[in-house]
Amino acid sequence: MSHKLQPQDRLPTREELHRLIRDINRSTRALELLDDTQNTASHTLDSQTRPEASIKASQLLPADRYELQTACESLVHAAKGSKDYLCTFAQSHRPVSALQYAVHFHLAKHVPQEGVVSFKKLATKADIPEPQCQRAIRMLVACEIFEEPAVGYVTHNRYSRLLADDKGEAALGILTDECFRAASCLAPAATHWNHSQERTKAPFNLAFNTEMSMFDFQSSQEPWRAERFRKTMAFFGGSGKSSLEHLIHGFDWTSLTAGTTVVDIGGSGGHCMRAVAAVNTGIHSIVQDIEAGLGDYQSTETFERRIKFTVHDFFSPQTHPADVYLLRWILHDYSDQEAVIILKCLLPAFMPGARILVMDSILPSPGEVTKAEEKDARLSDIGMWALLNGRERDIYAWTILFQMAGPRLKLVNTITPQGSALSVMEFQLVQ
Numbered sequence: 001m002s003h004k005l006q007p008q009d010r011l012p013t014r015e016e017l018h019r020l021i022r023d024i025n026r027s028t029r030a031l032e033l034l035d036d037t038q039n040t041a042s043h044t045l046d047s048q049t050r051p052e053a054s055i056k057a058s059q060l061l062p063a064d065r066y067e068l069q070t071a072c073e074s075l076v077h078a079a080k081g082s083k084d085y086l087c088t089f090a091q092s093h094r095p096v097s098a099l100q101y102a103v104h105f106h107l108a109k110h111v112p113q114e115g116v117v118s119f120k121k122l123a124t125k126a127d128i129p130e131p132q133c134q135r136a137i138r139m140l141v142a143c144e145i146f147e148e149p150a151v152g153y154v155t156h157n158r159y160s161r162l163l164a165d166d167k168g169e170a171a172l173g174i175l176t177d178e179c180f181r182a183a184s185c186l187a188p189a190a191t192h193w194n195h196s197q198e199r200t201k202a203p204f205n206l207a208f209n210t211e212m213s214m215f216d217f218q219s220s221q222e223p224w225r226a227e228r229f230r231k232t233m234a235f236f237g238g239s240g241k242s243s244l245e246h247l248i249h250g251f252d253w254t255s256l257t258a259g260t261t262v263v264d265i266g267g268s269g270g271h272c273m274r275a276v277a278a279v280n281t282g283i284h285s286i287v288q289d290i291e292a293g294l295g296d297y298q299s300t301e302t303f304e305r306r307i308k309f310t311v312h313d314f315f316s317p318q319t320h321p322a323d324v325y326l327l328r329w330i331l332h333d334y335s336d337q338e339a340v341i342i343l344k345c346l347l348p349a350f351m352p353g354a355r356i357l358v359m360d361s362i363l364p365s366p367g368e369v370t371k372a373e374e375k376d377a378r379l380s381d382i383g384m385w386a387l388l389n390g391r392e393r394d395i396y397a398w399t400i401l402f403q404m405a406g407p408r409l410k411l412v413n414t415i416t417p418q419g420s421a422l423s424v425m426e427f428q429l430v431q
């Protein structure tokens, strides 16, 4: 009996395949043309644990990198056929759950930096059953995380090595635990709380069975999660699209005169202010966060007393007068109604000429960028929704948000540094 291909199993036509291959060739050539920096690029892509080098890689014509990704992904999807693509896509959570298992049991830390380890020994070290260890790792090997160079033996590759690093493990821990579990509750939470926008009625709350917002839950119930969150923020700031380099290039910090005060609201362990202090030695910085967010840093002073850490809840009125208030990766955590409260709490402390720097992503309009770039931006949008009913915003949504906070707050400048997923938006209070 002959098997007829169903329309949904249709393979790509020759023309479609050739167009995709032409696209791949074109963007590959664009990357290859960067002869001078090519060595840096391939080197940094192979050793992603070196933040300072990765910054350079992230600045290599990101548009070409996204075009290459988009064309490669389209080719893979075309090769699969529609039904297979969609069904595989709907099972994306399965490799992520294998990663969750690997991170939870610290498997990467039990694999030697050089050489191999047997599944048997790895399972013994991690205190887990060997068959489970093998199944999880083999799923990951199929996704190019870890390698099995000889049957039954595991070794690191450039991806798995990231998991062996403390901060990398923390970040992947949050992504595969809090984020993953919360994301599985998007529709149930919407039904349960009738599409509430409150941070205490988010998918996270259903997943973790708590009435507290994620940050309050971390602080008061499971402080190890707050510690892990702080390491994660430092990890993301270390390199790539959210590198702190972009914070430095997104605003002229050297233009601030000696004695200027910068308040970093929700500043975590102070990584942003350390980066700023390194380029302008005259600035005084205050890092504000909740107690658990600051961790061991609270009440300390660093950088020859130029950075102070203080506990402050950004949902209460700002008490510290400053020339610049930095809100990096804060407002996207919240819905408009809650983000407005944070902004309004700033206004009473506002001195003439003071500014607010918001560093967050600006969502592209549909079709404005390649699919790969759009997907990256949208990952974060769904992520913020899942954790706190937050959202990413396009430029119109940002403008409306600030209008809601106060009609006198005006956007005076926006800079998106090359290779950065985040933009710096500068707001001032006009008369």
Ligand SMILES: C[S@@+](CC[C@H](N)C(=O)[O-])C[C@H]1O[C@@H](n2cnc3c(N)ncnc32)[C@H](O)[C@@H]1O
Residues within 6 Å of the ligand: 215, 233, 234, 237, 265, 266, 267, 268, 269, 272, 288, 289, 290, 292, 293, 294, 312, 313, 314, 315, 327, 328, 329, 330, 333
């Ligand atoms: C997404 S992180 C951003 C950290 C840092 N600004 C950065 O760019 O890496 C959000 C920060 O807000 C802090 N935070 C959460 N709720 C807060 C509150 N009510 N008041 C002050 N800080 C808060 C968290 O502890 C965390 O450090």
